[in-house]
Amino acid sequence: MAKRRYSDQSPRTYNDDFYIGMSTEYGQLSTDQRRRQRARKRAAARRRRNNRIKIVLCGILLLAIIVTIVVLICTGIKSCVSGDSTQTGGFQPATSSKNNNKGGSTAPKNTSGDSDPLSFVAPEIKDDNSKGTFSSQNGAVYLWKDSAYEIFGASADRSDIYSDVINEASDHLGKDIKVYSIMVPLHAEMSLPQRLKDEAGCTNEADNIYNAYSKFESAQPINVYNTLAQHNSEYIYFKSDHHWTGLGAYYAYTAFCEQTNQKPMTISEEGTHKIDGFTGSFHTYGTGLSDTVYYYDLPYSTSCKIYSSPDSQGQDADIYYQGETGGENSYGVFINGDQPIFTIDSECGTNKKIAVVKESFGNAFVPYLSANYSQIHVLDMRYCGITDLKKYCEDNGIEEVMFINNLMSANSGDRITDLEKLIGK
Numbered sequence: 001m002a003k004r005r006y007s008d009q010s011p012r013t014y015n016d017d018f019y020i021g022m023s024t025e026y027g028q029l030s031t032d033q034r035r036r037q038r039a040r041k042r043a044a045a046r047r048r049r050n051n052r053i054k055i056v057l058c059g060i061l062l063l064a065i066i067v068t069i070v071v072l073i074c075t076g077i078k079s080c081v082s083g084d085s086t087q088t089g090g091f092q093p094a095t096s097s098k099n100n101n102k103g104g105s106t107a108p109k110n111t112s113g114d115s116d117p118l119s120f121v122a123p124e125i126k127d128d129n130s131k132g133t134f135s136s137q138n139g140a141v142y143l144w145k146d147s148a149y150e151i152f153g154a155s156a157d158r159s160d161i162y163s164d165v166i167n168e169a170s171d172h173l174g175k176d177i178k179v180y181s182i183m184v185p186l187h188a189e190m191s192l193p194q195r196l197k198d199e200a201g202c203t204n205e206a207d208n209i210y211n212a213y214s215k216f217e218s219a220q221p222i223n224v225y226n227t228l229a230q231h232n233s234e235y236i237y238f239k240s241d242h243h244w245t246g247l248g249a250y251y252a253y254t255a256f257c258e259q260t261n262q263k264p265m266t267i268s269e270e271g272t273h274k275i276d277g278f279t280g281s282f283h284t285y286g287t288g289l290s291d292t293v294y295y296y297d298l299p300y301s302t303s304c305k306i307y308s309s310p311d312s313q314g315q316d317a318d319i320y321y322q323g324e325t326g327g328e329n330s331y332g333v334f335i336n337g338d339q340p341i342f343t344i345d346s347e348c349g350t351n352k353k354i355a356v357v358k359e360s361f362g363n364a365f366v367p368y369l370s371a372n373y374s375q376i377h378v379l380d381m382r383y384c385g386i387t388d389l390k391k392y393c394e395d396n397g398i399e400e401v402m403f404i405n406n407l408m409s410a411n412s413g414d415r416i417t418d419l420e421k422l423i424g425k
Contacts, residue, residue: 115259117213117221120206123229127193132200135285142188142200147239148282148289149188151200152208154411159183159212162410166403169423170218173390173401179219180260182252182404183209184244184361187237189407190228205407212410219403222259224252240289241280242408243331247294249364256402257372265371271297275333277326293330295320295367300348302370307341309385310392319344319367334363335378340385342378346370354400355393357381357422359415361406373400381418388424 132144142149162183170179188197189205206225213221228236228251236248244252250267257264278291298319305314317336324333335342338360344367353375356366359382366378377396379386386392393401409415 115223115226115255117223117259118210120210120223121226121229122206123190123232125191125193125232127195132192132196134200135282137285138282141282141285142192142196143286144192144196146288147187147191147237148285149192149200150186150242150282150408151188151202152186152205152407152411153201153203154208154407155203156207156211158411159208160215161413161416162405163212163215165416165419165423166212166219167215167217168425169389169401169403169419170216172423172425173393175218176399177390177393178400180222180256180400180402181213181216181219182222182224182256182402183212183410184252184404184406185209185225185228186407187242187244190232190237208407208411220259222256224255227251227255235294238278238280238291238331240278240283240286240291241331242282242406243280243361244364245291245294246296246334246364249361250296250368253365253368262372265299265368267296273297273320275324275326275330278330279326279328280331281328283328291330293324293333295333298367299371300346302347303345304335305343306336306339307343309340314343317342319370331360331363335366337363338380338383339378340380340383342366342380344370344376344378346374346376348372348374350374352400353377353396353398354402355379355389355396355398356402356404357389357419358402358404359406359409361409362404365404379422381415381422384422386422389422390424 130145132142135141135143135148140151142151166179166181173179185205188200188202192200192202209223209225213223228248231248231251234247235245236251237244247267254264256262273295275293275295278293279289280291283289302319304317304319306317307314317339319335321333321336324330329337331337335344348371350372352373354369354373355377356362356369357379358366359380362378366376369376375396375398377392377398379389379392389401392398403419405415
């Protein structure tokens, strides 16, 4: 009997209950699968979202770390460029440190404000207990860390001679001319710890200033000591030179303004200019001694003249010598260095005139006066050739005279002689 092909077989038939059952069973399975699939998708979406959040948070953290590192690196570079403890332009907020300047002074301590001319605030000097030494080339220069210091050794009563000359000048000029005197302390007073001052043989400069100021009869003493002491952690003295910096002179100027009821000009880092590579008068006495000279924009336009003598024709000049470069003469940027007579006409509009009798410390100081005086006559006591200061003031309508000297000059016999000649004694 021949086999029948599949197609020849009679078709299999299913009743309605079979189809209903299968439909119900497979339809239910399909719904469960879809539900599980949706759950898996939601879980996967949550994982992706959480991963993205983690990535963003990690990115923010990494960015914060990078910014912090960059700021620290830039701050370190800035400190290296400007000096161990100074910012650009020499500015630095005053910081408190342990006072290692115990000893020495018999001058009254300041209890009534920084402007009291007869009381003094001892500078707070950081001391790491490292050793100092005298220069092998100049026994009057002491080396400590990265600076050279001029040693001041005059007794307090030595300044009696200076106070006598200032009193004579006041008498000679008369009551119609106001006289000021500024005695500028030296770098060692503000920066050497007392143990090294003792070792170097320094005498106390506050005592010397107090002795002179206390004997003034009509001249007004200007206390810049306290202001410099407050800022002694800043770049107010050069490391390779005996002068103060433009910043130190500025702080002294603000003290002068405060004590004479005048408004001081302001300086800023934006208005700061600099000359790198200054190698000052002490440069050869130590290793690696060099500086940067900073000078600052002034608020009013000025015109200046240089005179070689009282009767000479003036030559035009700038208040800052723009051609100055690095080297041993960089301090000459201030009023073109030590000129016999240097006049400044300012557009400040006060119509006040002042004569400033000075040695080289005054060079960095007088530019700031252009904010307060319409005319400034800068007279270098060593070279000006003036023999009657009163007549010079009368001829030029000057009603105020300032004597500004660093302590070494104020106690120098040669400078006293120069002052006496200029006054007309």
